Amino acid sequence: EVQLVESGGSLVQPGGSLRLSCAASGFIFSDYWMNWVRQAPGKGLEWVANIKQDGSEKNYLDSVKGRFTISRDNAENSLYLQMNSLRAEDTAVYYCARSPGSLGYWGQGTLVTVSS
Amino acid sequence: EIVLTQSPGTLSLSPGERATLSCRASQSVSKNYLAWYQQEPGQAPRLLIYGASSRATGIPDRFTGSGSGTDFTLTISRLEPEDFAVYYCHQYGSSPRTFGQGTKVEIK
Numbered sequence: 001e002v003q004l005v006e007s008g009g010s011l012v013q014p015g016g017s018l019r020l021s022c023a024a025s026g027f028i029f030s031d032y033w034m035n036w037v038r039q040a041p042g043k044g045l046e047w048v049a050n051i052k053q054d055g056s057e058k059n060y061l062d063s064v065k066g067r068f069t070i071s072r073d074n075a076e077n078s079l080y081l082q083m084n085s086l087r088a089e090d091t092a093v094y095y096c097a098r099s100p101g102s103l104g105y106w107g108q109g110t111l112v113t114v115s116s
Numbered sequence: 117e118i119v120l121t122q123s124p125g126t127l128s129l130s131p132g133e134r135a136t137l138s139c140r141a142s143q144s145v146s147k148n149y150l151a152w153y154q155q156e157p158g159q160a161p162r163l164l165i166y167g168a169s170s171r172a173t174g175i176p177d178r179f180t181g182s183g184s185g186t187d188f189t190l191t192i193s194r195l196e197p198e199d200f201a202v203y204y205c206h207q208y209g210s211s212p213r214t215f216g217q218g219t220k221v222e223i224k
Contacts, residue, residue, distance in 0.1 A: 035213075045153075045161065045204055047213040059211050095160055101208055102151035102166035109160060 002026040002105045004096050009110030016086050016114070022079040022096030022107055030054070030074040033099035036081050038092035039109075046092075049081065050099065064090075086114045118143055118207050122216035128224040135192040137219045139205035144185045146209030152181055152190045155218075156201045164203075165190060195221070 008020040022034070036048040049060045049070040058070050069082040079096050091114045097103035119142040129135055139150070148168040153161035163172040165181035168188055178193040192199055200223050205216040 044218045045155075045206070045215040047206075047215065050213075061212055099208075101149060102163055102172075102206070103153075103161070103208075104163050104166075104172065106160035106162075 002098070004098065004105060004107035006094065006096055006107045006110040009094065009112045011113045011115065012086055013116050014087060014114055017082070017084045018086065018112060020081040020083065020094055020096075020110060020112070024077045024079065024096075024098075027098075029072075029077040034070075034072060034079045035097045035099060035103060036070060036079075037095045037097055037103070037106075038090075038112075039095070040089075040092045043092075048094070051079070083112070086112075088114050090114050117212055118145065118210060118214050120205050120207060120214055120216035122203075122205060122219045124219060125217075126220045126222060128222050129195055130224045131195050131197055133195050135190075135195055135199070135221055137190040137192075137203055137221075139183075139188040139190070139216050141186040141188070141207060145188075145207045148184050149207060149209030150181075150183070150188050151206045151208065152179075153204045153206060154199075154201050155204065161204065192221075 003025045005023045012018050035050040051058050051070045067085045071080045093109040095109045096107045098105040121140045123138045150168045152165040155161040169181045180191045182189050202218045202220045204218050
């Protein structure tokens, strides 16, 4: 059974940093592109970033470029999102989701709140 | 960036009725790489349709996706109680991937 479990969300002050993790199981992690998608409270879905199977290609939403870094550890079956210079508008539930193409599997999400 | 516009914002229907949800893209979606997701309150989204018209594993056949280019439709033939939720379209044919703003299907 495919499982994606996010962790690392918390309350952080504006300008602060946070690292999210996503533990994957039930499939060959190194075979798949992986994504981060977020959802602000009461709002819609917003794709944030994705990373190729071997980590050689990464894509980002414009508003997070230069602040967020996606990475993965295929030996540990884990996906990460390093978030720096956090802003209030980054407040959201962050989901990891598996590609290719459409997002067939999602984790349950982890809440990041940016507030003073 | 491809902007996806969903209509209507809210659809008020009764169980057993037919639901028709629209998703219009600001430019053609490459290879019709258009997906639909269902999201219930407090839950992660669930993939329903990919490639505009292919049903994901385990999705009932009352869900049908259609369309191409810039105009796509999700049809729910007969609404079941569990179908009342928010639905999002998503294009993954070009970067950045984008989502529509969602259509809420509520009980009338």
